[in-house]
Amino acid sequence: QKEVEQDPGPLSVPEGAIVSLNCTYSNSAFQYFMWYRQYSRKGPELLMYTYSSGNKEDGRFTAQVDKSSKYISLFIRDSQPSDSATYLCAAGGTSYGKLTFGQGTILTVHP
Amino acid sequence: EPEVTQTPSHQVTQMGQEVILRCVPISNHLYFYWYRQILGQKVEFLVSFYNNEISEKSEIFDDQFSVERPDGSNFTLKIRSTKLEDSAMYFCASSEGADLYEQYFGPGTRLTVT
Numbered sequence: 001q002k003e004v005e006q007d008p009g010p011l012s013v014p015e016g017a018i019v020s021l022n023c024t025y026s027n028s029a030f031q032y033f034m035w036y037r038q039y040s041r042k043g044p045e046l047l048m049y050t051y052s053s054g055n056k057e058d059g060r061f062t063a064q065v066d067k068s069s070k071y072i073s074l075f076i077r078d079s080q081p082s083d084s085a086t087y088l089c090a091a092g093g094t095s096y097g098k099l100t101f102g103q104g105t106i107l108t109v110h111p
Numbered sequence: 112e113p114e115v116t117q118t119p120s121h122q123v124t125q126m127g128q129e130v131i132l133r134c135v136p137i138s139n140h141l142y143f144y145w146y147r148q149i150l151g152q153k154v155e156f157l158v159s160f161y162n163n164e165i166s167e168k169s170e171i172f173d174d175q176f177s178v179e180r181p182d183g184s185n186f187t188l189k190i191r192s193t194k195l196e197d198s199a200m201y202f203c204a205s206s207e208g209a210d211l212y213e214q215y216f217g218p219g220t221r222l223t224v225t
Contacts, residue, residue, distance in 0.1 A: 032212035043115075043202050043216040044154065088154065092212040096166035097142055097159035099214060104153070 003027050004091050006102030015111050019076040023089035023102045026070065030100075031093035033065050035074045038086045038104065048074065079109045113137045115217035117203050123223045124193055132188045132220045134203030142211055143186045144204040145178065147171070148219075154202065160186065193224045
């Protein structure tokens with residue numbers, strides 16, 4: 001079983017839509033959960049960082065972690081064409097700094 | 112805003128050759144990492160490094176790989192004898208001491224082995 005699973009999409013939405021991106025994970029030892037944004041042929045850019053369960057909000061972005069169901073979500077409100085990218089979820093906590101990534105979801109926001 | 116930098120942006124090498132990929136982590140960060148991403152695949156952890164020692168390494172990080180912090184600012188990944196399957200994007204990342212997992216990534220080096 002893959003440790004972090006993410007639907008690769010692609011996901012296409014109109015500008016202004018609310019976007020929901022999701023991941024599941026299998027390892028109960030994961031305590032730290034991240035969302036990264038990656039533009040084509042660029043490095044991952046850290047968007048959201050959460051510890052354990054709960055919600056975290058930053059501007060148009062909200063990250064949710066439900067440890068009971070091993071489910072991670074990222075919501076993007078009022079999506080913009082500049083949000084078009086690949087969104088990677090990642091989890092850590094089982095070893096010394098190792099992040100385990102999902103496959104990434106390709107998002108396109110069209111005007 | 113401080114950022115992780117990597118050089119070169121693209122490296123082409125022949126199979127069997129040695130390559131060194133270079134990174135300058137964020138200046139006050141203490142923990143350093145290398146990840147790789149084969150085209151179309153997941154980002155994969157290679158190694159973590161702290162206090163001039165490897166803290167953790169993956170199965171991918173075999174004897175042909177090594178890391179070094181040769182001075183106070185650079186962090187390098189050496190691949191001794193490159194193989195075709197080493198072709199990938201290599202990302203350096205760094206984090207402060209307080210939160211190991213809050214990692215900031217560089218732009219990557221695209222390694223092409225021919």
